[in-house]
Amino acid sequence: MAFDRYVAICNPLRHSSILTPRVIVSLSLAIVLRGAILLTRQPFSLLKLPYCKTVVSHTSCEFMSLIKLVCVNTRPQRIYGxxxxxxxxxxxxxxxxxxxxFILHAVFQLPxxxxxxxxxxxxxxxxxxILVFFISAFFSFITQIDLGIALLHISTSL
Structure with missing residues (x-):
């Protein structure tokens, strides 16, 4: 959407020639492939782990909330997450x-x-x-991990 807004504001007369159906499909496929490549490993890494607890203390089964249920050392999985x-x-x-x-730069040049x-x-x-999504995602993520401990683990592993 941000790219669409950028093209609509910075190049309004070329919007339909820049964002053709082919470009939109290509961008969509790139987004889906990025998600698939980055996130496919997570569920498979959870399958191999032994679990001690059975109750997820969160409203959704996010990777980090499921890692908390594991009995063994999950440092690599936590760092990866x-x-x-x-x-x-x-x-x-x-x-x-x-x-x-770029959008603001173009907007403030309007007459x-x-x-x-x-x-x-x-x-x-x-x-x-965007703000609602990112703020809620950030707080959901932060509630699932102790950020200080995670950062400590990363710094000690380097």
Missing amino acids: LLLAFLTLGLDFILIICSYI SKKARLKTLNTCGTHVWA
Whole structure:
């Protein structure tokens, strides 16, 4: 969506020629493949582990909440989960921020205040949706791990 907003604001007359159905399908496939490549290992790594507890203390069966049920040392899985979270959410967030920096640069070069406000209003709902998603994902992730212990494990493993 951020790329779509960027093209719509920075190149409005070329929007349909830049975002062709082929480009949209290619971007969608790249997103799905990235998710599949990064996240396929997690469920299979959970299959091999012995479990001591049977109750998940969270509303969803996230990887980190299931790791808490395991009896053996899960340091490699926790580090992998932490790195995946920062790679996926962190990279997405950085790319979206970059996109909106370009959008804001283009918006503030518009000649009239009315045009700037209309353009910013168009992007406002997307920004709120992004913030709601990222903030809730961040807090969901943080509630599943003790960030201090995870960072300590990473620093001692280096």
